[in-house]
Amino acid sequence: MPPKRKKGEDTYAHGIATTMGTQMKSHNTLLSKPLSALTLKPDHSSRPLWVLPTGSILLDTSSPIYSTAYDFLVTISEPQSRPTYIHEYLLTPYSLYAAAAVNFTEKGIVTTLEKFSKTKVPENVKDFIKKCTSRYGKVKLVLRSGRLYVEALNTPEGVGILRGLGGNKEIMKCRVIVRSEEKKEGEEKNELEEEGFIEGYVDDEIKGNLNVITGIDDEADEDDSSDSDSSDEEGGGHTARLLKNLDQTRNKTSSVSFEIQPALVSVVKKTAAQLNYPLMEEYDFRTDETILSIPNYHLRPTTRIRRYQEKSLSKMFGNGRARSGIIVLPCGAGKTLTGVTASQTIGKSAVVLCTNAVSVEQWKQQFEKWTTINSGSNKDTGRIARFTSDHQDKMHPDGCILVTTYTMMTFSGKRTAQSQAFMEKLVERDWGLLMMDEVHVVPANTFRRVIANVKAHTRLGLTATLVREDDLIADLNFLIGPKLYEANWMDLTKAGFLANVQCLEVWCPMTPEFMREYLRSDRMRQQQLLYIMNPKKMQVVKFLLNKHQSRGDQIIVFSDDVRALVYYGRRFEGQIIHGGTPEFERQAVLRLFREGSINTLFISKVGDTSIDLPEANVIIQIASHFGSRRQEAQRLGRILRPKESTAQDGTNTDSFNAFFYTCVSKDTSEMYYCTKRQQYLIDQGYTFKVLTSLHERAAEWCRKQSPKAFLSTKKEQVEILRDVLEETALAGDAQKAESEEMKFLRAEGKKGENRNLEVDFFEKRSGGLSSVSGGGGKSYEERSAGKGNKLMKQRKSNKKINIFDL
Numbered sequence: 181m182p183p184k185r186k187k188g189e190d191t192y193a194h195g196i197a198t199t200m201g202t203q204m205k206s207h208n209t210l211l212s213k214p215l216s217a218l219t220l221k222p223d224h225s226s227r228p229l230w231v232l233p234t235g236s237i238l239l240d241t242s243s244p245i246y247s248t249a250y251d252f253l254v255t256i257s258e259p260q261s262r263p264t265y266i267h268e269y270l271l272t273p274y275s276l277y278a279a280a281a282v283n284f285t286e287k288g289i290v291t292t293l294e295k296f297s298k299t300k301v302p303e304n305v306k307d308f309i310k311k312c313t314s315r316y317g318k319v320k321l322v323l324r325s326g327r328l329y330v331e332a333l334n335t336p337e338g339v340g341i342l343r344g345l346g347g348n349k350e351i352m353k354c355r356v357i358v359r360s361e362e363k364k365e366g367e368e369k370n371e372l373e374e375e376g377f378i379e380g381y382v383d384d385e386i387k388g389n390l391n392v393i394t395g396i397d398d399e400a401d402e403d404d405s406s407d408s409d410s411s412d413e414e415g416g417g418h419t420a421r422l423l424k425n426l427d428q429t430r431n432k433t434s435s436v437s438f439e440i441q442p443a444l445v446s447v448v449k450k451t452a453a454q455l456n457y458p459l460m461e462e463y464d465f466r467t468d469e470t471i472l473s474i475p476n477y478h479l480r481p482t483t484r485i486r487r488y489q490e491k492s493l494s495k496m497f498g499n500g501r502a503r504s505g506i507i508v509l510p511c512g513a514g515k516t517l518t519g520v521t522a523s524q525t526i527g528k529s530a531v532v533l534c535t536n537a538v539s540v541e542q543w544k545q546q547f548e549k550w551t552t553i554n555s556g557s558n559k560d561t562g563r564i565a566r567f568t569s570d571h572q573d574k575m576h577p578d579g580c581i582l583v584t585t586y587t588m589m590t591f592s593g594k595r596t597a598q599s600q601a602f603m604e605k606l607v608e609r610d611w612g613l614l615m616m617d618e619v620h621v622v623p624a625n626t627f628r629r630v631i632a633n634v635k636a637h638t639r640l641g642l643t644a645t646l647v648r649e650d651d652l653i654a655d656l657n658f659l660i661g662p663k664l665y666e667a668n669w670m671d672l673t674k675a676g677f678l679a680n681v682q683c684l685e686v687w688c689p690m691t692p693e694f695m696r697e698y699l700r701s702d703r704m705r706q707q708q709l710l711y712i713m714n715p716k717k718m719q720v721v722k723f724l725l726n727k728h729q730s731r732g733d734q735i736i737v738f739s740d741d742v743r744a745l746v747y748y749g750r751r752f753e754g755q756i757i758h759g760g761t762p763e764f765e766r767q768a769v770l771r772l773f774r775e776g777s778i779n780t781l782f783i784s785k786v787g788d789t790s791i792d793l794p795e796a797n798v799i800i801q802i803a804s805h806f807g808s809r810r811q812e813a814q815r816l817g818r819i820l821r822p823k824e825s826t827a828q829d830g831t832n833t834d835s836f837n838a839f840f841y842t843c844v845s846k847d848t849s850e851m852y853y854c855t856k857r858q859q860y861l862i863d864q865g866y867t868f869k870v871l872t873s874l875h876e877r878a879a880e881w882c883r884k885q886s887p888k889a890f891l892s893t894k895k896e897q898v899e900i901l902r903d904v905l906e907e908t909a910l911a912g913d914a915q916k917a918e919s920e921e922m923k924f925l926r927a928e929g930k931k932g933e934n935r936n937l938e939v940d941f942f943e944k945r946s947g948g949l950s951s952v953s954g955g956g957g958k959s960y961e962e963r964s965a966g967k968g969n970k971l972m973k974q975r976k977s978n979k980k981i982n983i984f985d986l
């Protein structure tokens with residue numbers, strides 16, 4: 181469905197989203213041939229994929245050319261589901277738009293698909309590709325030496341498109357027409373020049389000035405001399421490849437453009453979008469003299485970007501200019517270094533936006549860790565300024581990096597004089613790059629305000645999970661740019677860049693007393709607290725904590741419900757962090773956890789993102805935000821940092837070295853949400869094992885605790901019930917929680933429907949590879965098909981099995 185236009189919505193974004201939505205709609209109706217109509221090519225066994233008339237592409241991961249096919253598919257299509265053996269991708273207008281953005285042509289896409297496909301590429305798929313690529317990426321908005329140009333390739337098609345746009349009444353008013361000088365007699369007349377067009381090259385003169393990416397520090401300061409080992413194979417090899425990519429594209433393509441007035445750029449963008457020629461934005465930073473470069477800004481010699489980080493950057497800088505767009509890398513895969521390298525490659529002033537103050541500190545540290553920005557000749561002046569409520573560093577008048585939060589940027593209340601002055605300076609000047617961390621989290625309106633406030637020549641969004649429960653992803657595509665790269669979680673896990681996590685869903689039956697109250701209650705808040713505080717769940721948590729603490733693990737217990745969090749934290753004598761915890765206390769607790777002085781941390785949703793706890797290897801989730809797929813992935817991300825047993829040389833061990841538990845109260849709506857939450861991770865290839873009888877072992881173990889059994893008597897359990905009922909007696913609380921729930925359900929398109937959750941939970945869904953693989957919200961055992969089926973059946977019939985085997 182094309183997104184509905186909201187009041188005050190960016191017309192440009194809306195124009196494109198509507199166009200794409202319409203195409204998407206026709207796409208869905210167009211591609212509906214039966215699969216039996218496909219004929220296998222005689223040499224199909226040597227080809228890695230199937231292209232279906234539905235626009236889906238299935239990739240056989242065991243193919244010897246899997247990785248080449250994979251690289252191609254992530255560029256032209258959207259990953260849908262990536263379990264172990266067969267991946268599913270989907271061609272969409274957005275994905276084809278992104279492909280066009282990195283110079284993929286219709287012919288190139290169809291020819292390569294045909295080469296890789298086991299079956300003939302269906303005609304309707306070819307038509308769809310043609311339709312989507314015929315306009316996108318054909319015209320670019322290029323910033324060169326501080327001047328703006330609308331540019332196309334100097335081919336008959338490109339010139340035709342440019343003439344159409346340049347001649348448009350609205351765009352004509354925005355153009356800067358430079359009269360060509362009188363030609364002397366006999367001198368050849370140039371038609372394009374006569375029309376006010378400028379001829380040039382798309383990739384002229386890359387003079388190796390991207391050597392910043394090599395990490396070779398020409399002016400390495402004394403402090404860094406100990407680091408200066410530039411012989412590292414890995415780093416040098418990767419960066420050399422990137423440079424080679426850039427070199428290969430240079431001097432290749434001749435272009436034609438016309439200049440426009442910067443003040444009228446939004447009119448040009450809007451009009452071009454209405455004419456169905458959305459302008460790709462590119463920044464020719466090498467020729468830009470309007471923004472001063474940051475001196476002595478290099479990657480340190482020891483900094484080695486990884487292959488996937490380099491790949492993502494090559495999509496951004498593939499033709500020597502900086503393209504605006506979004507890079508998607510799993511949590512813990514190093515988005516920060518990727519962003520730092522992007523900024524250092526551009527070498528100009530940049531604004532970095534983060535979700536909170538902790539993350540601002542982390543970004544600053546990472547800039548200093550990976551680059552020379554604040555060392556050597558920059559040591560005294562300091563080229564990184566923080567802008568938070570606690571720190572408002574001096575902003576260097578020339579090239580500098582400004583790290584701040586979305587909240588600081590969009591705060592609409594009264595600012596202090598210092599903060600106001602800072603904001604004014606920020607808004608006044610031009611920035612080479614606007615980098616937005618965790619782009620998917622930020623409300624679209626915040627984006628619009630930030631983008632309107634910061635005069636940035638290129639925009640880079642970084643995220644791990646390009647999913648939202650609303651329909652605003654389309655806005656992101658056009659407010660920032662298309663998705664430039666998305667890594668595969670499982671490939672990174674296999675290569676040892678991420679921990680190997682075992683995901684477990686632990687079913688905890690409600691005690692009869694809790695279940696009675698749950699069924700009787702008509703208040704969402706009360707029901708929630710009942711399923712979170714279920715004594716059987718508490719016993720499971722106690723059992724798991726003991727098990728992992730005795731192994732020397734570092735454990736994070738997550739609860740979105742702060743009251744429950746505090747209750748659990750106190751009961752289990754752990755350190756607690758939530759929104760109300762003062763910053764200094766928060767930092768102190770995190771430091772103790774990092775040092776290993778404490779091994780268990782109870783944290784609310786403030787810990788979902790941007791908190792770097794490399795040592796953590798166990799998560800126990802006791803309460804979460806309804807069905808948020810994004811939150812589930814972000815939480816998993818807290819334990820994805822590679823562990824000691826994970827070698828970063830492509831040889832990850834087979835055994836799990838991190839554990840992600842979700843404790844759910846059985847036969848409550850928590851189960852429905854839990855299933856929904858797992859969808860994104862299942863699509864990334866994770867398997868959730870369901871433990872249906874662990875609670876029995878936990879209860880048995882709790883009974884045997886000395887000097888006192890844990891929650892083993894009805895009396896103790898009823899005391900908790902009484903606390904819950906008292907706690908939820910306040911009507912205000914109930915309304916608050918319900919409105920949150922309503923918000924979620926609305927976003928899900930359910931319009932307040934919360935009936936039949938249990939029915940939905942076991943309902944069979946059809947369509948898509950994910951439903952076959954378990955990605956449709958069903959759990960399965962991946963090790964053997966037989967066991968998986970058994971597990972599914974047992975889960976459905978609630979029969980008890982025990983697969984808990986640590």
Ligand SMILES: Nc1ncnc2c1ncn2[C@@H]1O[C@H](COP(=O)(O)OP(=O)(O)OP(=O)(O)O)[C@@H](O)[C@H]1O
Nearest residue numbers: 484485486510511512513514515516517644790817
């Ligand atoms: N090329 C690299 N070489 C060495 N270490 C790296 C590299 N890239 C990333 N790291 C390390 O990996 C860890 C995770 O990086 P980072 O915090 O940037 O991840 P992230 O993708 O931002 O994760 P999250 O989404 O959880 O914030 C950090 O400790 C970082 O120093």
